[in-house]
Amino acid sequence: MRNVKRINYLSYIAAGVILALALAGSFTLGFFARQWSLSETARDTLNVLEVIEKNYVGDFDADEFIRSAVNGSLDRYSAYYTPVEYDEVNLHRSGISQGRVGINFYGGSNVIYSVTGNSPAERSGITEGGAVVGIKLSEEADYTPVSVYSDFAAVYDTAQKGEAMYLLINYGGTAASFVTSKDDFIESYVWYQNSAESYNFEYNNGKWELAEREKPLKSHVNEGYAYIKLSSFNGAAAVQTEMALEKMRSDGIKKLVLDLRNNGGGYMDILVEIAGRLIPGNDKQVVSSVVYKSGAKYEFSTNNNHYGKYGFEKIVLLGNENTASASEALIGAVLDYDSFYGKNIARVIVSGNAAGSFRTYGKGIMQTTFELSGGRAIKLTTAKIYWPTSGNCIHGKGVTPEIDARVTGVMPVTGADAELEAAMN
Secondary structure, X not given: OEEEEEOOOOOHHHHHHHHHHHHHOOOOEEEEOOEEEEOHHHHHHHHHHHHHHHHOXXXXXXXXXXXXXXXXXXXXXXXXXXXXXXXXXXXXHHOEEEEEOOEEEOOOOOEEEEEOEOOHHHHOOOOOOOEEEEEEOOOOOOOEEOXXXXXXXXXXXXXXXXXXXXXXXXXXXXXXXXXXXXEEEEOEOEEEEOOOOEEEEEEEOOEEEEEEOOOOOOOOOOOOEEEEEEOOEXXXXXXXXXXXXXXXXXXXXOEEEEEOOOOOOEEHHHHHHHHOOOOOOOOOOEEEEEEEOOOOEXXXXXXXXXXXHHOOOEEEEEEOOOOOOHHHHHHHHHHHXXXXXXXXXXXXXXXXXXXXXXXXXXXXXXXXEEXXXXXXXXXXXXXXXXXXXXXXOOOOOOOOOOOOOOEEEEOOOOOOOHHHHHHOO
């Protein structure tokens, strides 16, 4: 999960000093209304930077120096951003994608991991699970065979925005052809399906709209159930989740399956908005507690609670080994308050992995992004996350059947959705 704070430093060099200190393994920063102090190590590091910039005869990239300090000394969740990189981060948070087709692959393979909502790929009918076996950029050309991601990328990277792209995708032994292109779009993160209809979200004339899909997202959803897939806590995810739940309510459905599989998390403010519709309690309900290095504790709470309007009879959350961070915090909040208020309607289904274990990713720490001068920023791991009433911190462990009796492990089945089936039984 992530949070954003804005701080003004006296100069870009000062920002560089603070970041490079990680290379030395020790630094102290105090910020008191435009006044800041540095440790002896920090002052020495500033001197090192000054000496390098004044005397080093080779090329010196201060941004790369700072990046190496952060990446080499801190955890893999911490990062240093140049102005261009931080602009890209903010675009991603807002859901804006530029010059993309919207297909995401399992690392290094040609198998489609997910299709981004409202992307050119989704609009052309491409769905997850298929393997791209051919690509070409003109109708007359022969397909370039694709067996690994690099085969795909060799052609994809040469395509221009708006240029037709022809893909041959194998779904369960049957190849289908699609025409799509790179383009700019605003990402959607939510899909909705009941027993009769399937919907995705499209952005038209400055607003999000539910649009019925020609091809259902899932092969079927049982009568009396609503299936909502939430892929990320970014952009308009909270607005879209609200609209999907309102659709569920208008359909007269009170049993919800919320799919958080492959949802790697996102931002605290979006988590809090969504949680306010899925946990019982009052308007100021704590969703997650975080404890900082200093020992200070902060509680992220809802502003309004809408749980009662939906009349839930059952809530089942789906997760897998790629379900992380904000997704795990949402699972924790739902389970904790379901127990705290004696509702007893919540369950969690966790997919088994190749090793035969049943767990979510296990990221129970929060990152805070500090905005520096000149458009730069640094993202640091700043706190541990705890569930609201049980006090569980699942970092390094994940959500497992051992942590709560309401968590059930189910092994995936090729060509079927065993987890969804288990959720509806």
